[in-house]
Amino acid sequence: MRVLFIAHEASRTGASIALLQEISFICKNYHTEIAPEVYFIRGGELLGEYRRLCPIYKGWIDNPRMTRVLHIMRLTEWYLYRQLVRRHYDCIYANSVVSFGKAVQIKKKMGEIRLIGHVHEAECMMKQYFVPSIPLDYFDTLITVSRLAAQNLIDNYAVRPCKIMIQHPVSSWVDLLLKGNVSLNIHDYKEDARLIGCFCKEEWAKATDVVPLFLHRFFEKYPKQNCKLVIIGKMPEKIVFLLDFVLRKMKLKDKVIMLGGINNPLDYIAQLDILLLLSREESYGLVAQEAAVMEKPIVGFYGATGVEEWIEKGAGIMVPYMDLGRMADAVNMLLSDEVKRLELGSQAKSIVRKIYENDSKMESVISSILNN
Structure with missing residues (x-):
């Protein structure tokens, strides 16, 4: 069967990486049953990797500045739509709610065709990116990355539970780590202190602004604790400056090691004692998987992350939502x-191993496409 996957972009982000893994799995294990093709609304650095797996089509950016260019782009987009409709797909698979609108447009032109939506967003991000006028009842199946994302569809969008399937994403590093196929270049922080890891980004949901508040609360309660917070993640220069400014004003700069964006975070995760999840909301969290398989306990907020469903089974400690005092207590303990x-x-490693054994088979994705 011929399947058209629609993705917002081919960037090195969670949803795009997860889709790349799904298509790679299909090409390796179901190449006789499923013929995938991908339509990207925008481009991205992963286009080359997708192109090696299957045919791809790329749209145009939505907000060009020149009217003439806009006219040409609209004509090209219209032509591309006509080409896609003529491909006579058996199934359309929209990856993330940002691509749902395009998927519904194509379905309306093609008539009776199976439509699947993969929801990578939880409540906050869904409110931000999902267009309410898009009818979710057009979709035959909605796949979510966690119970947190699934419950949002049930509570806020009146989606029937029988229409929802959960497919936990699995980091490509987990497979390599479990098989011992990763060669780590252990970095010496030259610190005698215990190390707490924290991944930060510029998005509000990632709560980078909460970092100084947590550190203040922690050292206010436990001033004798010898530890440092290792901040990993690429952020705009302005955000880095503001974070550094606040840390200096609060006299906490010496309690932080800022690494920025790095090619292989596993080299640094290996040195951590604890992974801290400060996010206000995160539908899943692949970095938690990677830290867990490296035997690092995790501390996070209830109701903030999709990985809560397995952390609370014994992979770490969950505390009440945004309760920095309780989080400080858990870290100190x-x-x-x-x-x-x-x-x-x-x-944590044992729990993630079981998740990998179950979800690396991608049964929810395959069965929804084949309509088993």
Whole structure:
């Protein structure tokens, strides 16, 4: 069967990486049953990797500045739509809610065709990017990345539970780490302190602005604790400056190691004692998987992350939403109790191994496409 995957962009972000893994899995294991093609609304740095797997089509950006260019782009987009409709697909698979509108447009032109939506967003991001006028009842199946994302569809969009399937994304690094196929270049931080890891981005949901507030609360309660926060993640220069400014004003700069964007974060995760999830909302969180399989216990907020569903099984500690005092208590307990910290780290690896064994088969994705 011929399947058209529609994606917002081919950037190196969670939804795009997850789709790349799905298509790679299909090409390797279901190449006789499923023939994938991908239409990207925008481009991105992963286009080359997608192109090696299957045919791709690329649209245009939505807001060009010149009217003449806009006219040409609209004509090209119209021509591309006609070409796609003539391909007579058996199924359309929209990856992330940003691409739902395009998927519904094509379905309306093609008539009776199976339509699948993959929801990578939880409540906050869905409100920001989903267009309410798009009828979700057009979709035969909605796949979500976590129970958190699924519950949002049920509570706020009146989607029937029987229409929802959950497919946890699996980091490509997890497979390599579990098989021992990763060669780590361990970096020496030249620190005697315990290290707490935190991944930051510029988005409001990632809560980078909460970092100084957490550190202030932590060292206010536990001033004798010898530890530092390692901040990993590429952020705009302005955000880095503002974060540095606030840390200096609060006299916390010496409690932080800022690494910025790095090619292989696993080299640095290997040195951590704890991974901290400060996000206000995150539908899943692949970095938590990677840290867990490296036996790092995780501390996060209830109701903020999709990985809560397996962290609370013994991979770390969850605290009430945005309660920095309770988070400080949890971090202090793990830093002070090495036996407990190592125990939770070991359990974290076992839990993620089970997730990998179940979800790396991508049964929800395959069965929804084949309509089994």
